[in-house]
Amino acid sequence: GAVVSQHPSRVICKSGTSVKIECRSLDFQATTMFWYRQFPKQSLMLMATSNEGSKATYEQGVEKDKFLINHASLTLSTLTVTSAHPEDSSFYICSAKKGGWDSNQPQHFGDGTRLSIL
Amino acid sequence: AQSVAQPEDQVNVAEGNPLTVKCTYSVSGNPYLFWYVQYPNRGLQFLLKYITGDNLVKGSYGFEAEFNKSQTSFHLKKPSALVSDSALYFCAVRAPNTGNQFYFGTGTSLTVIP
Numbered sequence: 001g002a003v004v005s006q007h008p009s010r011v012i013c014k015s016g017t018s019v020k021i022e023c024r025s026l027d028f029q030a031t032t033m034f035w036y037r038q039f040p041k042q043s044l045m046l047m048a049t050s051n052e053g054s055k056a057t058y059e060q061g062v063e064k065d066k067f068l069i070n071h072a073s074l075t076l077s078t079l080t081v082t083s084a085h086p087e088d089s090s091f092y093i094c095s096a097k098k099g100g101w102d103s104n105q106p107q108h109f110g111d112g113t114r115l116s117i118l
Numbered sequence: 119a120q121s122v123a124q125p126e127d128q129v130n131v132a133e134g135n136p137l138t139v140k141c142t143y144s145v146s147g148n149p150y151l152f153w154y155v156q157y158p159n160r161g162l163q164f165l166l167k168y169i170t171g172d173n174l175v176k177g178s179y180g181f182e183a184e185f186n187k188s189q190t191s192f193h194l195k196k197p198s199a200l201v202s203d204s205a206l207y208f209c210a211v212r213a214p215n216t217g218n219q220f221y222f223g224t225g226t227s228l229t230v231i232p
């Protein structure tokens with residue numbers, strides 16, 4: 001077990017559009033989910049940590065109003081890129097972890113969403 | 119500050135030969151160490167982790183990694199490489215008592231040559 005599903009896998013849209021990406025833990029409850037951004041041939045950059053039922057914690061330099069995160073249940077977190085522009089084009093990956101805040105469990109990743117803004 | 123270094127951007131190895139992907143870390147306290155693999159346009163797949171105990175950790179697909187505290191390293195190894203092992207490999211570290219944040223290395227692209 002420990003399957004994380006991310007949807008959609010790819011989205012292409014016009015500049016100014018808002019895009020919602022879903023991240024679901026299919027067979028476990030994820031108290032904490034994470035959103036990453038990955039540029040070509042680079043590592044993952046943590047954008048925010050999402051805790052069920054509370055506000056997300058954003059990393060320095062990440063615009064909260066630009067990247068809206070909602071973690072309404074133990075199995076679903078969403079990332080909405082508001083008024084997307086070409087510079088927001090990237091590969092977005094979510095992950096989820098079993099256990100509590102300080103659990104030493106590994107993160108389990110979704111397959112990512114390729115976002116292309118025209 | 120916590121950090122992870124993967125000194126090699128690219129590793130090439132012939133099929134059937136042993137492979138090593140290097141990782142060194144800097145963390146306060148005893149680290150939790152992880153290896154992940156990423157295939158094109160996919161998320162990361164968990165390979166193995168070191169939390170405590172034996173320094174040699176065995177993971178998925180025949181991979182193993184050795185924790186070396188004195189050298190602050192956690193190199194990924196496999197005795198005999200397969201072409202299907204070609205992918206991007208990430209080392210990650212989490213310091214205890216720092217909550218959830220993982221720190222990822224910059225990744226190493228492994229190419230296994232038939």
